[in-house]
Amino acid sequence: MPERDVCIIGGGMSRWGVREASIIDMAQEAAKECFDEVPALKKKDVDGLLFASSYCGRRSFQVNIAPVIAERIGIKPTSMCTRLDTLCAGGSSGIILATGLIKSGMADVVVVAGGEKLYTPQRWETYYSELASIDHDWDGAQGMGLPPPYFSMTAQEHMKRYGTTKEQLGAVSVKNRRNGSTNPKGHFQKAVTMEEVMASRVIVPPLSLFDCCPITDGCAAVLLTYEEKAKELTDRPLVYIRGTAQVSLHSMSMNWPGEHLADWLHLRTAAKRAYEMARVGPDDIDVAMTHDCFTISEIVEMEDLGFCKKGEGGPFVESGQSDFGGKLPVNTDGGLLSCGHPFGATGIRQAREMLHQLQGRAIRQVEGAEIGLTHNLSGLNVEHTILIYGREP
Amino acid sequence: MPERDVCIIGGGMSRWGVREASIIDMAQEAAKECFDEVPALKKKDVDGLLFASSYCGRRSFQVNIAPVIAERIGIKPTSMCTRLDTLCAGGSSGIILATGLIKSGMADVVVVAGGEKLYTPQRWETYYSELASIDHDWDGAQGMGLPPPYFSMTAQEHMKRYGTTKEQLGAVSVKNRRNGSTNPKGHFQKAVTMEEVMASRVIVPPLSLFDCCPITDGCAAVLLTYEEKAKELTDRPLVYIRGTAQVSLHSMSMNWPGEHLADWLHLRTAAKRAYEMARVGPDDIDVAMTHDCFTISEIVEMEDLGFCKKGEGGPFVESGQSDFGGKLPVNTDGGLLSCGHPFGATGIRQAREMLHQLQGRAIRQVEGAEIGLTHNLSGLNVEHTILIYGREP
Secondary structure, X not given: OEOOOEEEEEEEEOOOEOOOOOHHHHHHHHHHHHHHOOOOOOHHHOOEEEEEOOOHHHHOOOOOOXXXXXXXXXXXXXXXXXXXXXXXXXXXXXXXXXXXXXXOOOOOEEEEEEEEOOOOOOHHHHHHHHHHHOOHHHHHOOOOOOHHXXXXXXXXXXXXXXXXXXXXXXXXXXXXXXXXXXXXXXOXXXXXXXXXXXXXXXXXXXXXXXXXXXXXXXXXXEEEEEHHHHHXXXXXXXXXXXXXEEEOOOOOHHHOOOOOOOOOHHHHHHHHHHHHHHOOOHHHOOEEEOOOOEHHHHHHHHHHOOOOOOOOXXXXXXXXXXXXXXXXXXXXXXXXXXXXXOHHHHHXXXXXXXXXXXXXXXXXXXXXXXXXXXXXXXXXXOEEEEEEEEEOO | OEOOOEEEEEEEEOOOEOOOOOHHHHHHHHHHHHHHOOOOOOXXXXXXXXEEOOOHHHHXXXXXXXXXXXXXXXXXXXXXXXXXXXXXXXXXXXXXXHHHHHHOOOOOEEEEEEEEOOOOOOHHHHHHHXXXXXXXXXXXXXOOOOHHHHHHHHHHHHHHHHOOOHHHHHHHHHHHHHHHOOOOOOOOOOOOOHHHXXXXXXXXXXXXXXXXXXXXXEEEEEEEEEHHHHHHHOOOOOEEEEEEEEEOOOOOHHHOOOOOOOOOXXXXXXXXXXXXXXXXXXXXXXXXXXXXXXXHHHHHHHHHOOOOOOOOHHHHHHOOOOOXXXXXXXXXXXXXXXXXXXXXXXXXXXXXXXXXXXXXXXXXXXXXXXXXXXXXXXXOOOEEEEEXXXXXX
C-alpha cells in the first residue's frame, strides 16, 4: 500500500488560565470544540487517541489517563490509546506519532489532545514538581533548576555577543500580548505596553515578569486523518502535515551541543530535517508559532529557524518583521506569553491556530498564508520539535 | 513512496528484580545488550527513542526522561524522543508507534525501551502510587483500588460460570515459573510445585501469593528498522511486525464492556483487529506471550484470544496445551509471574523473547516457530494491546 497523506481537520481548546476544573473536564471542553468543527465526523470512526500530559500523574493523581479521557470524550479507540510526555513538546510529539500511524495505514482517524492542571494555590508544589522536569541527577544536583535562571543566562549571552537589548526582549512580549488580546481562549486578553514590560518586576535579570510565560491550566485537541477521509469529512481547505522533526542532542546542561548558550545547534538540526522533509525553506514559511516560553527564546528561534541571520533576532522583532505586515507573523494567537503554557497542550494549541491560519479563518489572519511552521522546545532547552504544515495548492 | 515493512532486529534486558540501581542505569543495561545484538549498527544511525515508563515522574522524580535516557545510551534522536505511559502496555504502545514512524518513512532506526523502578522499602509508597493507575475519580472514589481484589472478582466469576478450579489457576503459575527458571534476566529463577502454589498465603481469595506477579524493577529495549536496513544490519532471520491493535472501550469499572467480568469483549475486539491486519487467525500462532499479571488473566486470555473455546481456559492450561509440546506454548520466558512486571518494560520483554523465538535462539525454544503474538492488558483491565510478529518465510 502506498503511504497516505495526512491532514489536520479540526481543532479545539478549553478556556486556558487558572481553572477550577480538572484536567479531564478541560480535555472534554477541548474535544467538544474540536468535534464541533467537523460535524460530519462520527465518533465511532475515531480509532486513536494520543494524550500529552507530563504532570497528570502528580497533579491529578491519574497515571494511564488516556482511557479515562477516551471514555469522557466518547470515543473507543482500537488502534492506539496512550499518554505521552515530552514535557513542553508532548502535544507536538503526539501529532508526529499520529501522523506516522495514519500515513502508514495503521490508524484512520486520531484525536491528539493534551493538557495540564498546573496551577496550585500552594506555589511550592508548582515549583517543586517542576524540578522533576530537568535532568535530575545532574542539573538538579548542581542546583540548575527552574527555567527562568537558565533562560536568563541565555539572554545574557545573547546580549553580550550580539548587543541585544532589554527593549528588544520586551518587543516580543508587547507583540505577543497584543496578538493574544483578541484570543478568547488564552490565559490573558490584555495587551501590555513597552513601559509596562520594562517596569514589571525582575524575575531573574534581564528577564522581568512580562518576559516569562505564566503558570496555566488548559487543554487542547486536534483531529487528524488521511486525505481521502478528510475530503469526506470537511469542505474547508485541506491542511497537510508535510515535515516533522524532534531532536535531542543532549540532556545535561554541561553537555550543551552548541558553541555557547545562545547558539542552538539542536534547533538548527531539527529545522534542517523538517525543511528537507517538507521540501521548503525558511523563506517559504508564511506564518509561524514558535516557543516563546521567555522573550529571549523567540529571538533565538527567529535566528536558528533561519528567519533572520544569527544575532539579528533582536532587531528582527523590534522592527516588526515578526508582526503582521512584516516578513513573517509569529505567534499570531498570542503564543505562550499570552496564552500560557500547560505543557502537553502547547503544541496542540499551535496546531489549532495553524489550521485556522491555513484555512483562512484565524482571529488575526495572515492573508493568503499557505505554509506554516510550529516549534516547541522542551525543558532546559534539551529538545526541539518542529512541524511544517501546508494548505492544499 | 510505498510504505515500508518493519522489522525488530535486536533486544536487551537489564537484570530484573529488586534492584539497587536507578531506572536510567537499568535502561543503560538493557540498551547495551540490545545494541550488542546488532554489532553492525552505528549509534549515529539511530534516529528515534520511545521510552515507556508510567512512574518515572513519581518514583525517580524524572519527568521528560527520554532525553536523559538518550544521552545515557549514547544516541542523538532527530525523528522522535519521547516518553509514553499506557501503564502495563507502554512498551507495546512504543513498538506500535515506532512501527508507524518507520513504516511511513518518518524514522529509520528506533530504539523502543521502557522500565520502572517500582520497589520501595516503604511499601505504602508502592501501594499508594499504584492507586494513581486506576480511574481515580470513579473507581478510586468507590474504593475499587489495587489490582488483586479486582482480578479476584474475575476469578470468582470464571469459577462460578465455567467450573474453573484453583488448581487450574495454579497450573498457570507452575508452568510460567518453570519456564522462567532458566531465564537469567527475570525476577525469579525458581520453579514452584502445585503444592507450593496451593499452600501459598492467600492474597484475595481465590488468588494466593503465587497467583500474582511480584513488584519488580527492570528495563528492556528493542531495536526496530525497515526491511532493507535490517538486511544490512543483521544476518539473522528477519522478524516482521505484521499486526497491531490497542483497544480501550471503557475506563470506569461500572462501564464494563463485556457481559460479565470474565467476558473480555475489548480483548476480542483487539484480537480481531490484529489478526485481520496480519491476515492470520489464532490457529496460525506458534508461540504467544500474554499478560499473566494474575493466573486468572492468562486463562481468560487463552479464550478471548481464540486459542480455546470460551470457558475452557482452565482445562486448556491444566492439560498442557499452553506448555511446550502442547498446542501453543505461552509465556516461554516465564511471563509476568516469573519475570515480574515493571510496567513500561513488559511489552518490550515480550517482544525480545518473541524475536528470540522467531529467530530460533530462545532459551526455551519452540521448534520451528514462525508466527507469534504478544498481548498486554492495562490497569484494571481497561485496555488490551496486541502485536503479531512473523518470521521471513
